[in-house]
Structures are given as C-alpha cells and as structure tokens.
Amino acid sequence: MRVTIKDIANMSGVSVATASMALNDRPGINKDTKKKVLEVANKLHYRPNHSARSLITKKSGCIGLIVTSIRNPFFSKLVDVFNKEVEAMGYSLLLGITNDKIKLEKKYIDLFIERNVEGLIIVPTIEKSPDLTQLYMLKSMHIPFVFCTTAYYGLKADVVMTDLMEGEYQMVKYLIEKGKRNIYFVTCDQSLMLSSLRLDGFKKAHADAGLSFSNDQIIETVPDYDHGYKTGIELSKLKPDAVVAINDFLAWGITKAFKDCEISIPQDVSVAGYDDLLYSSLFEPALTTVKQPITQICKKTLEVLVKNIEDDTQEAKTYYISPKMMVRDST
Amino acid sequence: MRVTIKDIANMSGVSVATASMALNDRPGINKDTKKKVLEVANKLHYRPNHSARSLITKKSGCIGLIVTSIRNPFFSKLVDVFNKEVEAMGYSLLLGITNDKIKLEKKYIDLFIERNVEGLIIVPTIEKSPDLTQLYMLKSMHIPFVFCTTAYYGLKADVVMTDLMEGEYQMVKYLIEKGKRNIYFVTCDQSLMLSSLRLDGFKKAHADAGLSFSNDQIIETVPDYDHGYKTGIELSKLKPDAVVAINDFLAWGITKAFKDCEISIPQDVSVAGYDDLLYSSLFEPALTTVKQPITQICKKTLEVLVKNIEDDTQEAKTYYISPKMMVRDST
DNA sequence: CTGTTAGCGCATTCAG
DNA sequence: CTGAATGCGCTAACAG
Numbered sequence: 001m002r003v004t005i006k007d008i009a010n011m012s013g014v015s016v017a018t019a020s021m022a023l024n025d026r027p028g029i030n031k032d033t034k035k036k037v038l039e040v041a042n043k044l045h046y047r048p049n050h051s052a053r054s055l056i057t058k059k060s061g062c063i064g065l066i067v068t069s070i071r072n073p074f075f076s077k078l079v080d081v082f083n084k085e086v087e088a089m090g091y092s093l094l095l096g097i098t099n100d101k102i103k104l105e106k107k108y109i110d111l112f113i114e115r116n117v118e119g120l121i122i123v124p125t126i127e128k129s130p131d132l133t134q135l136y137m138l139k140s141m142h143i144p145f146v147f148c149t150t151a152y153y154g155l156k157a158d159v160v161m162t163d164l165m166e167g168e169y170q171m172v173k174y175l176i177e178k179g180k181r182n183i184y185f186v187t188c189d190q191s192l193m194l195s196s197l198r199l200d201g202f203k204k205a206h207a208d209a210g211l212s213f214s215n216d217q218i219i220e221t222v223p224d225y226d227h228g229y230k231t232g233i234e235l236s237k238l239k240p241d242a243v244v245a246i247n248d249f250l251a252w253g254i255t256k257a258f259k260d261c262e263i264s265i266p267q268d269v270s271v272a273g274y275d276d277l278l279y280s281s282l283f284e285p286a287l288t289t290v291k292q293p294i295t296q297i298c299k300k301t302l303e304v305l306v307k308n309i310e311d312d313t314q315e316a317k318t319y320y321i322s323p324k325m326m327v328r329d330s331t
Numbered sequence: 332m333r334v335t336i337k338d339i340a341n342m343s344g345v346s347v348a349t350a351s352m353a354l355n356d357r358p359g360i361n362k363d364t365k366k367k368v369l370e371v372a373n374k375l376h377y378r379p380n381h382s383a384r385s386l387i388t389k390k391s392g393c394i395g396l397i398v399t400s401i402r403n404p405f406f407s408k409l410v411d412v413f414n415k416e417v418e419a420m421g422y423s424l425l426l427g428i429t430n431d432k433i434k435l436e437k438k439y440i441d442l443f444i445e446r447n448v449e450g451l452i453i454v455p456t457i458e459k460s461p462d463l464t465q466l467y468m469l470k471s472m473h474i475p476f477v478f479c480t481t482a483y484y485g486l487k488a489d490v491v492m493t494d495l496m497e498g499e500y501q502m503v504k505y506l507i508e509k510g511k512r513n514i515y516f517v518t519c520d521q522s523l524m525l526s527s528l529r530l531d532g533f534k535k536a537h538a539d540a541g542l543s544f545s546n547d548q549i550i551e552t553v554p555d556y557d558h559g560y561k562t563g564i565e566l567s568k569l570k571p572d573a574v575v576a577i578n579d580f581l582a583w584g585i586t587k588a589f590k591d592c593e594i595s596i597p598q599d600v601s602v603a604g605y606d607d608l609l610y611s612s613l614f615e616p617a618l619t620t621v622k623q624p625i626t627q628i629c630k631k632t633l634e635v636l637v638k639n640i641e642d643d644t645q646e647a648k649t650y651y652i653s654p655k656m657m658v659r660d661s662t
Numbered sequence: 663c664t665g666t667t668a669g670c671g672c673a674t675t676c677a678g
Numbered sequence: 679c680t681g682a683a684t685g686c687g688c689t690a691a692c693a694g
Contacts, residue, residue: 015664020689047445048445049688051446052689057670073404080428092442278402346682347671347682351673357673361680379672386670
C-alpha cells in the first residue's frame with residue numbers, strides 16, 4: 001500500500017489535518033511541527049494522491065491539448081513549447097492526438113472533461129463537416145477552451161492564429177512582383193478556415209496588382225507529402241511559373257515531383273510553402289515559406305486561456321500573430 | 332456544478348448504487364432499470380469523475396511515457412505509436428518530455444506516481460552520471476516500468492531496444508566490405524549504453540575483418556544536428572573515407588558540413604546514420620542508415636509492461652528487436 | 663496553533 | 679434485483 005497522509009500523520013504524532021496543512025505550506029503552523037512533518041514525509045517518500053486532492057479541490061492542475069498530428073514537425077514543436085510553458089505555469093499537460101479525426105477529437109474532449117481539466121487548447125481537424133457537439137458541451141459546462149492555429153467556422157470561441165490571409169497575401173504579392181503571372185495555389189477543402197483565409201490572401205494579391213486568375217489555378221487536395229507529390233506530377237504538365245502550397249509538407253512533395261520530372265527550381269518554377277518547418281531550411285533547394293512563430297502563438301494562446309479560466313464571461317475574440325516571410329532558394 | 336452520479340440516480344428514480352452498477356455494465360441489473368439510467372445519463376451528458384473513480388478503484392487507467400525529446404522525428408513517431416497502442420488497450424497516455432534532463436525525468440516520475448499510473452515507459456536521458464533515486468523508488472513501490480530504446484547501466488529492469496551492437500556491426504561491416512579503411516565513428520559519451528553498445532559493433536566489425544583502428548577515429552560529441560555540423564567541419568580536414576554517426580540527426584549535420592566544404596558524398600566520403608528518420612530518405616543524398624522499427628519496439632515494450640503490471644515478480648530481461656540496414660545514396 | 667468533523671464522487675460490500 | 683451504509687485520501691471548515 002502506498003504511504004498516505006495518515007501514515008505520515010501517525011509517524012509525526014499529529015493529526016491528518018495538521019499534516020495536510022504542513023505539507024501544503026499553509027500559514028498558522030508551528031515551525032517545529034511543520035519541520036517534523038516534512039521530515040517524515042520526505043523519509044517515507046510521501047507523494048500526495050492526486051485523485052484525492054483533485055476530488056476535493058475540484059482542480060486537476062491539468063491543461064488539455066488536442067493536436068491533429070505530432071509527426072508533423074510543426075506540431076511537434078508546438079507540443080514541445082506548450083508543454084514547457086504549461087509546466088512553467090504549474091500545470092500539467094494532457095495530450096490528445098487526433099490525426100485529423102473528429103471522432104478522436106470528441107473522444108479526447110470527453111476524456112479531458114472526465115479528468116477535470118482546467119482548460120483546453122484545440123487545434124481543429126480538417127474534417128469537412130465536423131460534429132461540434134462536444135465543443136458546445138464545453139461551452140455549456142463553462143470549461144474554457146481556445147482554438148490554436150485555426151478554428152472551426154460556426155462556433156464562437158477564442159482563436160489564436162497567424163494572420164493567414166496576410167501571410168499568403170505577402171507571399172503571392174512577392175511572387176507577382178518577381179514577375180510570376182501563372183501562380184498555382186495548392187490548398188485543401190475551401191470550406192475550412194485554414195484554406196479559405198489563405199485563399200483570400202491569394203485573391204487580394206492578384207486584385208491589388210490588377211491581375212486576374214482562373215479557378216483552375218486553385219487545386220484542392222489533402223495537405224500532406226504524398227498528395228503534394230501527386231499534385232506536383234500533375235502540375236508539371238501545366239507549366240506554372242510558381243506554385244504556392246498552404247504548408248511546407250505539400251511544398252516538399254511538389255518539389256520532389258518537379259525534381260523527378262526534371263523541372264528546375266527556381267529556374268523553371270518557383271515553389272513556396274507555409275509554416276517554416278525546421279527542416280525546410282535544410283531542404284534542397286531551401287524552401288521559401290511563411291513562418292508561423294510557434295513560441296509566440298503558444299504564449300498568446302495560454303495567455304488567452306488563463307484569462308478565460310479566471311473569467312469566462314469575456315466575449316470571444318480572434319488574436320492574430322504576424323506571420324513572417326522567409327525568402328530562400330526555391331523562389 | 333457538474334452532473335454527478337447522484338443527479339442521474341435521482342432523475343432515474345434509483346439509488347446511487349444501482350446507477351453505478353448500471354453505468355458500469357455490471358451483471359444482475361434489471362434490463363429496464365439499466366436502460367432508464369443509461370438514457371438519463373446520456374441526456375444529461377453525464378461523465379464520471381475520473382478522480383473519484385480512481386480514488387476508489389485505485390486504478391488510474393494511465394500509462395506514463397517519458398521521452399527525451401519530441402522534436403526529434405524518431406521520438407515523435409514513437410510517441411504517436413505508443414499513444415495509439417495505449418489507447419487501443421483502453422489506457423490513457425501521460426506524457427513527459429525531459430529534453431535529456433535527468434531532473435525533469437525525476438520530476439515526471441514523481442508526478443506520474445502521484446497520478447497513480449499503472450506503469451511507466453522510460454526513454455533514458457543521456458546524462459552522464461544520472462541520479463536514479465526515483466527509479467529505485469519505483470521498484471520499491473512495485474510500480475512497473477520498462478526502458479525503451481536504451482537503458483541506464485546499474486539498474487536491473489526490463490529493456491526493449493534494437494540490438495544496437497548488431498546494427499552498428501552490420502553497418503561497419505558493410506562499409507569495410509565496400510573497401511573503406513578509415514572509418515570515423517561519431518558518438519556520444521561512451522559511458523552511455525546507447526553509445527557503448529554501438530561502439531562494440533564498430534569494434535567487432537573491425538576485429539572480424541582483421542583490421543585495426545585508432546582511438547582518434549572515435550569522436551565523442553552531443554548527438555544533435557548542430558554538433559554534427561561542427562564535427563563535420565573538423566572531419567573534413569581528416570580525409571576519412573567513411574563516417575558513421577550514431578543517429579541520423581548527427582549524420583545530417585555532418586552531411587551539411589561536407590557539402591559546405593565541397594566534399595562529395597558518396598564519391599569522396601560515405602556517410603551513414605542510425606534510426607531511419609522519415610525525412611532521411613528525402614534528404615540529399617538519401618541517407619544510408621540502420622532502421623529502428625518503431626512500431627515493433629512500441630508493441631513489444633507495451634507487451635512487456637503489461638506482463639509486469641499483471642505479475643511483477645518476473646526477472647528483469649532485455650528484449651532485442653532486430654535492426655535493419657537501409658542502404659541508400661550516401662554510401 | 664492543532665484536532666475533530668464533514669464531505670468531495672464514486673464503487674463496493676451486505677441486507678432486504 | 680435494489681438500497682443504505684461505508685470508505686478511498688485528502689482538504690476545509692470550525693472548535694478548542
């Protein structure tokens with residue numbers, strides 16, 4: 001049997017209540033009693049039972065983080081940074097990986113509710129018509145949550161994300177200024193926020209330059225490496241002078257396809273991504289992309305979450321983090 | 332206030348005990364009563380309080396996973412696979428990221444003890460003289476744990492890892508057979524198991540071929556990209572005909588340094604890694620490496636852990652997973 | 663300053 | 679088959 005507070009109370013010759021106060025560093029306790037209790041606790045390697053404490057304090061000391069993927073270096077880093085920041089705040093991190101399945105997202109939300117998380121950070125999936133029941137439930141239960149990097153349409157909640165519209169606008173503007181006139185935009189389902197906002201940037205850049213574009217230049221696919229490669233093969237026949245992908249993974253796949261088709265980058269065609277994965281600068285050619293400043297995003301997200309934990313009556317708001325162009329060798 | 336089992340008992344017109352039995356699918360309950368209870372629970376979105384349940388059942392339903400890093404794609408995948416497997420077993424995963432700090436490892440072990448994890452999976456740090464107090468405590472508390480991918484010397488416990496000696500042996504043997512006679516071995520502190528076992532493979536391959544080598548060919552450094560680059564710059568002056576790094580990250584850094592020094596791979600020098608990171612095959616030149624079969628490692632680790640959970644009297648053992656040579660363009 | 667009492671939400675006896 | 683009573687380990691009142 002694990003050593004409980006009762007054991008250390010007995011051993012110290014005090015009551016359980018006194019032991020509890022000593023252990024929790026509460027005021028109004030005799031120095032010597034406290035010292036004694038702490039000594040005993042230390043000698044017996046006492047660890048408080050988290051469940052018992054949580055049951056009575058109604059606090060779990062946990063923040064739930066739901067991410068779509070952890071294999072994607074962008075999210076690896078996001079998780080790493082959140083973990084550090086959350087720990088620094090004295091909380092623990094509970095992690096849920098959905099791999100873009102709304103079903104798993106729902107499951108993790110349920111799980112996290114059971115575990116009484118203080119709040120939730122959610123990176124939405126890319127499912128087309130997501131079932132948001134669990135999210136509505138969170139609202140009705142007044143469990144604070146914040147969307148991170150993107151959000152679901154149709155649900156009022158705080159969001160922290162880079163200004164996707166602005167980021168893509170800058171990228172496309174830059175390409176137009178470089179003389180590109182046949183820019184393809186590789187994205188995912190346009191009903192998704194992360195897709196539609198970026199597309200708005202693409203459109204605005206064209207409009208500002210007085211240029212038109214055809215809908216054929218917009219290609220919808222699944223935003224991963226393999227689909228990037230397939231799309232790249234198709235694109236190779238269309239002779240674009242630039243290709244903008246909504247994330248670096250896609251851009252990598254496209255790049256590989258172009259190489260296999262012996263199309264030179266950036267001589268024959270420019271390729272640009274979005275995210276700025278760690279490895280994108282090691283890639284050949286080093287990828288031009290839009291950096292999402294992860295540390296900044298995480299810090300802001302937690303700041304907003306904590307504000308919600310302390311006061312959940314505030315109006316939902318979207319917080320934009322400035323993206324940053326990273327011009328490298330692929331454009 | 333959250334809806335409790337008491338609420339659903341009241342609403343269903345039964346006692347708490349009956350509600351509990353119905354909810355937990357216990358035998359000896361009237362079909363109709365059960366149906367009624369389940370309906371009410373569902374309507375009120377009842378979620379059992381995990382702390383309360385855990386307090387009484389003395390089970391948390393959690394497995395703790397302590398990894399060194401999550402930014403390293405090898406461990407990203409490891410975490411992803413463990414997460415899936417653990418969920419499939421009906422447990423939840425608690426994650427601790429140490430970034431190779433023994434201090435954090437200790438902290439997470441304490442935290443996980445407090446949370447009553449059923450068992451622990453530990454990827455050891457690379458600190459030179461680690462303080463193993465917490466690990467001894469786990470043993471004394473009969474909380475099962477299994478080391479994964481490598482282990483600490485000086486502590487008897489189950490280990491699941493690829494046969495590092497065998498893997499490196501195959502790699503070096505292959506290079507020797509290719510005619511390499513001046514092979515440098517880039518590793519980390521030799522007091523660490525992950526280093527010394529691989530070095531044994533390096534030595535054995537030389538011995539088997541009747542070749543000798545100088546200690547200068549063994550270079551100790553920190554096994555990451557940046558240190559790989561630095562080492563690569565130094566190596567460029569030494570004119571090796573092959574370089575074997577104990578992980579792919581190191582090999583990437585070395586490769587980059589060689590490129591910057593205009594040394595051609597594999598014409599001037601062969602470079603080999605270990606791990607087989609997802610991106611190593613996309614790298615240029617595609618990296619020759621030794622694959623650690625992650626899924627297999629994870630499954631075996633969990634199998635061993637579960638065995639320990641059910642019966643912790645078994646003798647500690649090391650389980651070897653066969654590594655696999657991946658010959659690509661860099662050698 | 664310390665001990666007594668009560669109760670968090672739940673599962674498990676044991677009567678009925 | 680169901681309900682009342684008990685207690686998991688801990689903290690929070692309140693007396694003393």
